[in-house]
Amino acid sequence: MVAGVGACHDPRVPSSVLIVDDHASFRAMARAVLADGGYTVVGEAADAESALAAVSELRPDCVLLDVQLGDVDGFALADGLGEVEDAPAVVLTSGRDRRDFEPLIRASGARGFIPKERLSAAALGELLQ
């Protein structure tokens, strides 16, 4: 699976992001951080179903996706997002240790992984280049 070639190449150029996470507090903070760094956060979703709906409706350039949405597997959702038409770039995130997911991250079509506490516009921009 190959992630779509999103348009969010340059963090200085405003590009649109969808935040998918089941924790409302993280969605709010991530929105503030990314907006502060010049991204347009076009929407938030808390589960797989609304994430897919939001992607087809809002057509974001990239999706910031938690690898565990409650009991739903974020990697499976990443695969699903890669199959939609004009697929957005997917960047994975988690509060858990990256090493727990390393093989899954490699196997996914995502652009990369950002630990939640290290999320910043710059970190996202680096992965999207």
Add this chain to the structure above:
Amino acid sequence: VSFAVAPVATPPRARVFTAVVIAAAVGAAAAGTVALAHGAARDQTTTLAAVTLLAALSFVGSGLVAWRRRPQVWTGALMVAAGFCLFAGSLANFDSAVPFTIGLVVSPVAAAVIGHLVLSFPEGRLHSPLECVVVAGAYVVTIPLQVVMLMFMGFEHVTGCPCPSNLLFVRDEMAVHSTIMTTQRLLGIALAVAAGAIVVRRWQHASAPLRRALAPILLTGGVTILLLLGTLLAAQASTRARIVEAGDTERRRLERNLHDGAQQRLVSLALALGLAESKVEQEPTAAVALLQSAREELTEALGELRELARGIHPAVLTERGLPYALQALAERAPVEVELDLQLDRRPPAALEAAAYYVVAEALANVAKYAKATTARVRVKMDDQRLVVEVADDGVGGADPSGGSELRGLDDRVQAFGGSLRVRSRPGEGTRVLAELPVQP
């Protein structure tokens, strides 16, 4: 010895009797199936219960044939009796006091009757005083001992219950019923070994035709013994598995709590600090607001970590002992808690922790479900046991068998060889009583 004794013409009375027995057996099998289909089999697997019903039918059927062929020999009658005792086992699955009690009393007798059958085969009479002792012993273990045991056994804490009333119940005496149960188990094993040895000896000395005659009945006896052993081992294994599983569930819960609680708050905190840093020069007011929210998140995270740490193991318990730890628990509880502690010395650490968790979990349940205004905690220890009781004046109606919290407590208490009872009639409050044996 041969079966080639042709029956004389069956008298009509015998025919009526046979018909009645067949009707009763078919009725019992049907009722047993209905009971199985309606509720789960208590304390055994549905498959085993179904196999038991089939075995019961085949015992009654072959018993009737044997009885008709050789009415003067007891074997057929014993087989029919064994079949009906096996049927009685499924009566315990009914939700009504009379069949439940009959099932409890009669079902173990099947083992004694089958032993009697095997030892008295093929002539239908016992061959030596030793055989008489073994068979008599088996009946004593399964009938009078069972009845006395049932008189002193409360069923609230038995796996598979709530159960209908046990009509023999007098009062709950854990020491009495557990002593009788152990005696039954030990005597049962000894008698089974003795019977096995007798049978092996007889087999060694038997002529070829006698061996042919013995083979089917020995097979039946062997399969029955294996089935009984299998049930016992399966029950033990499932308790062990539940204890291991409870540990896993607990660790999973801790990881979840850490991840969803403190960890998320610290993530937000890190992001807020980063954001504040980037805003501090251009938008100092916004930066201050972010710092304030960061401090709030940090306070929350610390609180959650403290709660979790206490949940893993309360330090005050180790450092200051049960009375102090329970005092602290009582003060944190949202209802008024009356403490009555009768401890003249400190219980062993593991027991102390078990008692603490019983009180902690019971009080948490009071807070969550009971709608109570006060709770009473009583802890008493003598040389034999530590008794922990938590009673509230709430709405009652808690399901003693349901709820993972109560199940977890039950497993914890059982791991110490203790028992947990929950009485919670609607409108009468809830009373949780744990008895933990004190090892000398």
